[in-house]
Amino acid sequence: GAVVSQHPSWVICKSGTSVKIECRSLDFQATTMFWYRQFPKQSLMLMATSNEGSKATYEQGVEKDKFLINHASLTLSTLTVTSAHPEDSSFYICSARDVAGGYHEQYFGPGTRLTVT
Amino acid sequence: QKEVEQNSGPLSVPEGAIASLNCTYSDRGSQSFFWYRQYSGKSPELIMFIYSNGDKEDGRFTAQLNKASQYVSLLIRDSQPSDSATYLCADGNFGNEKLTFGTGTRLTIIP
Numbered sequence: 001g002a003v004v005s006q007h008p009s010w011v012i013c014k015s016g017t018s019v020k021i022e023c024r025s026l027d028f029q030a031t032t033m034f035w036y037r038q039f040p041k042q043s044l045m046l047m048a049t050s051n052e053g054s055k056a057t058y059e060q061g062v063e064k065d066k067f068l069i070n071h072a073s074l075t076l077s078t079l080t081v082t083s084a085h086p087e088d089s090s091f092y093i094c095s096a097r098d099v100a101g102g103y104h105e106q107y108f109g110p111g112t113r114l115t116v117t
Numbered sequence: 118q119k120e121v122e123q124n125s126g127p128l129s130v131p132e133g134a135i136a137s138l139n140c141t142y143s144d145r146g147s148q149s150f151f152w153y154r155q156y157s158g159k160s161p162e163l164i165m166f167i168y169s170n171g172d173k174e175d176g177r178f179t180a181q182l183n184k185a186s187q188y189v190s191l192l193i194r195d196s197q198p199s200d201s202a203t204y205l206c207a208d209g210n211f212g213n214e215k216l217t218f219g220t221g222t223r224l225t226i227i228p
Contacts, residue, residue: 034215034216043205043218043219043220043221044161044205044218046215046216049215093160093161105151105163105166105209106151106163106209106216107163108153108160108161108162108163109160110159110160111159111160
């Protein structure tokens with residue numbers, strides 16, 4: 001299957017600082033990537049859809065000025081958590097859609113665990 | 118608002134038995150469905166996808182889709198302790214849109 005990487009795998013930052021998370025599709029091109037957040041013992045929550053070369057589409061209730069998404073190439077999307085606070089501590093997961101096979105399946109990165117102190 | 122429903126479990130199955138995971142969806146027009154496995158602390162891993170009514174088999178896994186009943190299932194044959202995880206069902210609509218996930222079913226295989 002297709003491989004998606006994320007960096008960093010975990011990060012600890014102080015309240016008020018910003019953190020950037022990278023998502024890369026390693027062996028395929030992804031015109032669309034998705035960013036999710038997952039709190040402990042809860043299901044995935046879609047935050048936004050990232051389209052290469054255009055603005056991201058945010059889900060209702062997600063602050064676009066706080067969670068900045070950039071999808072500058074067909075293999076890279078970034079999520080920047082700005083002015084992070086402890087309540088932003090969560091497991092952030094990206095996924096990328098591989099359309100080459102025609103079935104549009106999404107493959108997930110390994111996730112980034114963010115802790116804001 | 119599209120919805121996908123799963124029994125949260127936990128579902129306990131003896132090792133070697135068949136585990137049956139079920140999912141219903143609200144959008145009658147949806148065409149594609151995906152099953153993901155998620156181990157604790159890890160990201161979801163795609164197991165199977167299904168587009169057509171009927172069964173689709175891949176190794177020990179069989180996905181079943183019944184569009185008339187708006188029902189998707191995943192069967193795991195010869196269950197192994199390593200199959201213990203949360204299984205997420207997702208509605209992919211026409212395949213070119215975002216996924217709508219169920220809340221997941223936690224499966225425990227008992228040795």
